Amino acid sequence: MSARAEGAFTGVLRDVERQLALPIPDRIRILRELEYDLEALSGRFLAEGLSPEDAIRRALEALVPDSRSLGELGRLHAPLYRRMTGHLSAHRLRLFERCALVGITALVLVAQASTLVRADLLRNPSPFLLPVLGSGALLLGMVLAKGFQLWVKGDHTDPSRGLRPILAGSGAVLALGIGGVIVDLYRLAAVLERSPEQAGILTPDWLVRDSALLSVAIILALAGGLAWLVFSHWVSLVSGARLDLLGPNPRVRPFDGRNRVQ
């Protein structure tokens, strides 16, 4: 962005952005188009002999969308999900989203549980396997909710919110798995100290049980970490593009349900 444009149009672009309740990539595309057109049109007016103030004023008057045009742009670019659920009240929409999230998470968990049963991992499991699986289910719910918010609902008022808990959840799952293996190892050592003759039976049993625990913990933590990485990368890309266009610290209108495109 040129220095002239920063002075003349950045404030206007920020104002327009505040009134566009759209996903950040759509907002950026609209604002980039507007920015170039404003610069080119004011340049054209300047070349025709208008004063810089008049050139800018006339360009703004011609191109900056009023509330009606912004509303129309909002409807045209609204994500499919918002268009499909536009007739629902905010309360009903919230209820629908929560039910859908719980339902999808439950479906994925049932599919995972059947895989675990088929793989014989739940036969004689470590006492830490269920807490690891429970934390993994919570992590899965967080990842699904974030993906839904960013890419289906297109609610980008605070895109980086909820990313740290995903990373922390991944770490917690891994820590729980490793902690479980260590505790199981101590318990095995204590039993073997009392009755070393059982080593031939208990040690292979421990190996199978705790390698399963560790594998599940590592897979869940990796999946959560990967999801965090993808979300973070995407958020930093779109936030970078937004900052590049609007300068530092563009204020964000909080998403309060009323700025939803109807």
Add this chain to the structure above:
Amino acid sequence: MTERDFDVQAFARDINELLVLSTLQDGPKHGYQIGLDVESSSNGLFRFRHGTLYPILHRLEDEGLIRGSWSGDGGRRRKAYSLTATGERHLRGETNRVQEIVSRLMQLLQGPGEVRA
């Protein structure tokens, strides 16, 4: 005239869309150029103000009647629009329809005796 009900607001919107499409017959243009060309070729009769051009452009793009393409490097991107083959066909068909509506209107304005059922 077509059998469908005549809607004045929709007609005004159609006219705006046709103005944009006809301007793009000369070749690809940026949004501000389209606005300027419509204004100059109609001697100021038609003018897009307060950003009314953008919803029209984006709707036409959405309907596949025009194609928007970005050019330029990372920070200095600009969008130009060009007419698609569908847009050209649409323009021809709608021009005939507008001609028919205007001729009917003129008949009405010139006197009831000249209006044919």
